[in-house]
Amino acid sequence: MSTETTPATPAPDAALGLGPTLECVTVKVWELPVRVIHWTVFLSVVALSITGFYIGTPFVRVSPEPGFLMGWMRAIHNLAAFVFIAAILARVIWAFTGNQWARWDQFIAVSKERRTNGWDGFRFYAFMTSKPPAVLGHNALAGATYLVLFAMFLTQIVMGLALLSLETEGFLASTTGWVFTVLPIPWVRFIHHLIMWLTWGFVVHHLYSAILFDTEEKTGVLSSIFTGWKRMPVDRL
Amino acid sequence: MSRVIVDPITRIEGHLRIEAEVDGGVITDAWSSCTMWRGIEKILNGRDPRDAWYFTQRICGVCTTVHALASVRTVENALGIVPPLNAQLIRELITATQFVQDHVVHFYHLHALDWVDIVSALDADPAATATLAQSISDYPKSSVGHFTAVKERLAGFVSRGQLGPFTNGYWGHPAYKLPPEGNLLAVSHYLDALDFQRRYIEMHAILGGKNPHLQTYLVGGMAIPIDPNSQNAINADTLAQLGSLLQEGLDFVTQAYIPDLLLVASFYPEWTTIGGGLGNYMSYGDFPLGQQNPSMAPDDLFLPRGIILNKDLSTVLPMEPEKISEYISHSWYSYEAGDNVALPPMEGETTPNYTGPEPPYTQLNTDDKYSWLKSPRYDDTAMEVGPLARMLVAFGAGHERVQELVGAVLAQLGVGPEALFSTLGRTAARGIETQVLAEHSITLLERLTANIGGGDLEIHNSYRWDPKDWPSEASGFGMHEAPRGALAHWIKIANGEIASYQAVVPSTWNGGPRDGSGKRGAYEAALLDTPIADPERPLEILRTVHSFDPCMACAAH
Amino acid sequence: MPVLAAPPRSVLDSLLNSGVTRRRFLEFCTATTAVLALPIKFAPQIAQALETAEKPTVIWLEFQDCAGNTESFLRARAPGVGDILLDVLDVEYHETIMAAAGDQAEAAKEAAIAKGGHIVIVEGSVPTAANGVYCTIGGKTAVQILAEATMGAAAVINTGTCSSYGGIPAASPNPTGATSVPDLVSGVPVINLPGCPVNVDNVVATIVHYLTFGALPAVDGHGRPLFAYGERIHDHCERRAHFDAGQFVEEWGDEAHRKGWCLYNMGCKGPSTFHNCPTQRWNGGTSWPIGAGHGCVGCSEPDFWDTMTPIYGRLPAPPGFGVTTSVDKIGAGIVGLTAAGFAAHGIAKTVQRKRAERANETPIEIETTAAPGEEGAER
Numbered sequence A: 001m002s003t004e005t006t007p008a009t010p011a012p013d014a015a016l017g018l019g020p021t022l023e024c025v026t027v028k029v030w031e032l033p034v035r036v037i038h039w040t041v042f043l044s045v046v047a048l049s050i051t052g053f054y055i056g057t058p059f060v061r062v063s064p065e066p067g068f069l070m071g072w073m074r075a076i077h078n079l080a081a082f083v084f085i086a087a088i089l090a091r092v093i094w095a096f097t098g099n100q101w102a103r104w105d106q107f108i109a110v111s112k113e114r115r116t117n118g119w120d121g122f123r124f125y126a127f128m129t130s131k132p133p134a135v136l137g138h139n140a141l142a143g144a145t146y147l148v149l150f151a152m153f154l155t156q157i158v159m160g161l162a163l164l165s166l167e168t169e170g171f172l173a174s175t176t177g178w179v180f181t182v183l184p185i186p187w188v189r190f191i192h193h194l195i196m197w198l199t200w201g202f203v204v205h206h207l208y209s210a211i212l213f214d215t216e217e218k219t220g221v222l223s224s225i226f227t228g229w230k231r232m233p234v235d236r237l
Numbered sequence B: 001m002s003r004v005i006v007d008p009i010t011r012i013e014g015h016l017r018i019e020a021e022v023d024g025g026v027i028t029d030a031w032s033s034c035t036m037w038r039g040i041e042k043i044l045n046g047r048d049p050r051d052a053w054y055f056t057q058r059i060c061g062v063c064t065t066v067h068a069l070a071s072v073r074t075v076e077n078a079l080g081i082v083p084p085l086n087a088q089l090i091r092e093l094i095t096a097t098q099f100v101q102d103h104v105v106h107f108y109h110l111h112a113l114d115w116v117d118i119v120s121a122l123d124a125d126p127a128a129t130a131t132l133a134q135s136i137s138d139y140p141k142s143s144v145g146h147f148t149a150v151k152e153r154l155a156g157f158v159s160r161g162q163l164g165p166f167t168n169g170y171w172g173h174p175a176y177k178l179p180p181e182g183n184l185l186a187v188s189h190y191l192d193a194l195d196f197q198r199r200y201i202e203m204h205a206i207l208g209g210k211n212p213h214l215q216t217y218l219v220g221g222m223a224i225p226i227d228p229n230s231q232n233a234i235n236a237d238t239l240a241q242l243g244s245l246l247q248e249g250l251d252f253v254t255q256a257y258i259p260d261l262l263l264v265a266s267f268y269p270e271w272t273t274i275g276g277g278l279g280n281y282m283s284y285g286d287f288p289l290g291q292q293n294p295s296m297a298p299d300d301l302f303l304p305r306g307i308i309l310n311k312d313l314s315t316v317l318p319m320e321p322e323k324i325s326e327y328i329s330h331s332w333y334s335y336e337a338g339d340n341v342a343l344p345p346m347e348g349e350t351t352p353n354y355t356g357p358e359p360p361y362t363q364l365n366t367d368d369k370y371s372w373l374k375s376p377r378y379d380d381t382a383m384e385v386g387p388l389a390r391m392l393v394a395f396g397a398g399h400e401r402v403q404e405l406v407g408a409v410l411a412q413l414g415v416g417p418e419a420l421f422s423t424l425g426r427t428a429a430r431g432i433e434t435q436v437l438a439e440h441s442i443t444l445l446e447r448l449t450a451n452i453g454g455g456d457l458e459i460h461n462s463y464r465w466d467p468k469d470w471p472s473e474a475s476g477f478g479m480h481e482a483p484r485g486a487l488a489h490w491i492k493i494a495n496g497e498i499a500s501y502q503a504v505v506p507s508t509w510n511g512g513p514r515d516g517s518g519k520r521g522a523y524e525a526a527l528l529d530t531p532i533a534d535p536e537r538p539l540e541i542l543r544t545v546h547s548f549d550p551c552m553a554c555a556a557h
Numbered sequence C: 001m002p003v004l005a006a007p008p009r010s011v012l013d014s015l016l017n018s019g020v021t022r023r024r025f026l027e028f029c030t031a032t033t034a035v036l037a038l039p040i041k042f043a044p045q046i047a048q049a050l051e052t053a054e055k056p057t058v059i060w061l062e063f064q065d066c067a068g069n070t071e072s073f074l075r076a077r078a079p080g081v082g083d084i085l086l087d088v089l090d091v092e093y094h095e096t097i098m099a100a101a102g103d104q105a106e107a108a109k110e111a112a113i114a115k116g117g118h119i120v121i122v123e124g125s126v127p128t129a130a131n132g133v134y135c136t137i138g139g140k141t142a143v144q145i146l147a148e149a150t151m152g153a154a155a156v157i158n159t160g161t162c163s164s165y166g167g168i169p170a171a172s173p174n175p176t177g178a179t180s181v182p183d184l185v186s187g188v189p190v191i192n193l194p195g196c197p198v199n200v201d202n203v204v205a206t207i208v209h210y211l212t213f214g215a216l217p218a219v220d221g222h223g224r225p226l227f228a229y230g231e232r233i234h235d236h237c238e239r240r241a242h243f244d245a246g247q248f249v250e251e252w253g254d255e256a257h258r259k260g261w262c263l264y265n266m267g268c269k270g271p272s273t274f275h276n277c278p279t280q281r282w283n284g285g286t287s288w289p290i291g292a293g294h295g296c297v298g299c300s301e302p303d304f305w306d307t308m309t310p311i312y313g314r315l316p317a318p319p320g321f322g323v324t325t326s327v328d329k330i331g332a333g334i335v336g337l338t339a340a341g342f343a344a345h346g347i348a349k350t351v352q353r354k355r356a357e358r359a360n361e362t363p364i365e366i367e368t369t370a371a372p373g374e375e376g377a378e379r
Ligand code: HEM
Pocket: A045, A048, A049, A051, A052, A053, A055, A056, A057, A074, A077, A078, A081, A082, A084, A085, A156, A157, A159, A160, A161, A163, A164, A189, A190, A192, A193, A195, A196, A199, C271, C315
């Protein structure tokens, strides 16, 4: 599998904390589909959350004139839901077709190295070391949280489709009807609603960690999700 | 000496078993046992107090409004909420009409067949029946043609051996005294009353969406909005509809129920001396005249509160809620402090402890625990509650309309007030009460209409609707006169949840087993000395027990 | 007076005998066709079936019930309650209304069972804890009675949520081990007509369906007939336009409530409930809960006592946090705590780095314990 790299460049200056002697290589870690998917997911989750929160707790008071506010919210939610589903599906496919940093084993630490890497990540978070684990893609711990996130999204999708099936008949109802034999309708709503909050809990963690690693690791994590490029000292390749 | 067992007692709500010792053709001792329990008091623990009415309503689908009302009053009492006058009046309107419907159904469908032999009706002459009917009332459906049709319908039934619910009745029992024409008249009204109650109670659907189990109560008010300018609220149209149904109810009671009651009673004079029982009567009173939670306003009630002891109608004693307690000495429960103490409901416990025989069984061990009912006592005294208790307390307290009607009924039957302390007295009191409340319901609608006319559209007091405005701990109780008698609920609220809930129910007062010192409950006492003509067909037991209108789902809950 | 030793009557015969006119009978058939959600062309077929069908023998059993379903049954409007009770059905056993008591009542039941082919209608749940002592009739437990009465029965019809799903006695903590009838009966077709109480129109329609087609109607995953429980309250609610418009009642008795706006914010469970209340309505079509201003509580759904409460909240209360907590409070709390946790972590991390920098003026070496090159481009 090929990856895009640029030749070693002069190291960033000392202010970046990597020291004057190191040389870095920049690597195209996140291919375009990964980045597009990432931002599609982000935007759809924002839309789903705003509309979903309104559906759950209609916070906007409307004037006595007849309108269609809830109708629009639900329509947008459903539309965003299918964009979201498409993005998640695309990412799953990319996990088997993309480059090595997009691969499924980034999320599931099957190799010994990845597990050690995860352990290092943990040691870093737990103040046992001040040195972040060295990786170009996701560190294994981050990979695991994305796995949890994907599980949450899958639940969200199944429950969302099941909720949608309450008002439709036919295919959707027959494929997701089983959900209500496992969980009563109100609990499906409850979990769907709760996962929205958990998603935002994840985002808090996600942003924090991105900033943290950006300052500690100096590999350009933050900008990488926009540009695709990450930087790595040559002696670590 | 032999033990006569009736299980199930039918034509009541729920599962009641009576065991009686019969000696020389009379009952010498009796035990009342409720054989079903659900544990609703326990199920309420930890739930939202604002939901309690919806749960307690399911204690009973017959008196379907009463536990809902008692419950919202209880929570309002605990949290210091006063519902708006409109809500109070709608509640009372629902209650008054519940009484009318419940009492009519009891008289015609649950109690009548104790006095009416429907097979004998086949021998009736329709013309003579019409004459009889017209002589006692101006009820419209009293023509010869009508009674001919009813008789044919009945005959069609009997001839094909498909008696349906009348299968295996005690037909031909020597204790049936009505002439065939009286029986045919009663059968005809049995059918009419079925239709009447269905139509009349549509009022509850108007006000509460459905009946049974109206869906309209709220802590702090009611959920049926009022707005003369809206189609989705109580408006002038609705009020008019209610008005005509109330009038229909009053007409049915005046033209059918009361005349039929007097007719039946006139053939059973001996039953004014049988079935008296305890002789102690208690009424919590209800139908506030001002704007109050009756738990708080004992002196301002349309039906008064009070106690009568030892059949002494001259003295109505005050009733103090703190004197109520419950025994479980003969009930399938246990108390932490031991099974011979009585606990006030605020400290009440509901812990099941079945010690009875292994089913299937033929006889209970009545020396030990023998019922799912507790034994409520007032000041350690067993009390009868219900229409008779209410009418006696009202009579003793000088309620004019009650005195008038009681006087008229006694005069018509040619008996004195002592006749009230009996099986028939209980049945007559229920009829009198129905008349009083059918009339009062119209007054209530007038008050409601006037209040709405004055521009008051409020139906809910939102003060403390939100649990975050509640104190961290609160407790209270709510009293109500249900069709079957004095009902109260007690609640403890902690951190927005129900910490304890206890209901002490009319049929528990009346149908409960013996208490810690062996004192009988009202059914048990009333059955003493009842003659039994045929121990194989103990019709007389049904008469006295039915005169209380038992409700075991209520009683055990 | 026609007293003939004739065979048992057909339903139509019996109705005509009771004074029901042929025209009213046909109206009833048409109305029932509508309840059954059948095309109108089925009305003649129903009428024909009832002309010949024998009055079915019914044994109505009450266990852990409140008699609410019986009362509901007594509210039948078309045909009238008297006609249903006496002419359409041959109700041989029903504790609340039957004339016989005690041994005679039990004998009537046994005789009806012995004939076989009867319909058993059940109201109330069946307690199974403590060997069933929480409900006995005539000294036998509900479990025993149910087993006896369903033997040889043609069908079992559960009226109300208690017999269908356990209902209120089975609500947490289910002190009596209350169980639904379908969980206890096998070998006989069973249908659930939940609701608290059941709507009598649905009972009548089910019986008519049975008499007409010789089988119980098609059911959903919870054993409920699709004709009555196939559609959601929310999708037929007259307030739905207000829901879509975002017009909600915010306080009991407010202008929105008086105008009949949507009760969603008052805890209405119509969006989670399948029942024909909005179309069939109650008490002969007089009204229904939402029509009268209170939200739906979801009374036809399994376990609604535990899953649709608190009644005035939209969603169940988070388990373990008490009924006054909501999923939003919990969720926002989780996000808040996460943010606070990471904020603290960030401060600590900064301190750690500053200390490390001071202790060792040389730049941080990135430590690698993993094999070098693992994440390299050559892989
Ligand atoms: C991260 C993704 C999502 C978030 C954050 C989200 C959020 C929400 C929230 C908060 C609710 C309100 C729940 C309640 O209180 O009852 C809701 C309702 C709903 N969501 Fe989602 N949702 C997501 C994905 C989906 C997906 C993939 C579907 C699939 C079609 C979906 C379909 C629905 C439906 C049908 C409802 C119920 C709407 C109604 O009751 O009218 N959601 N969503």
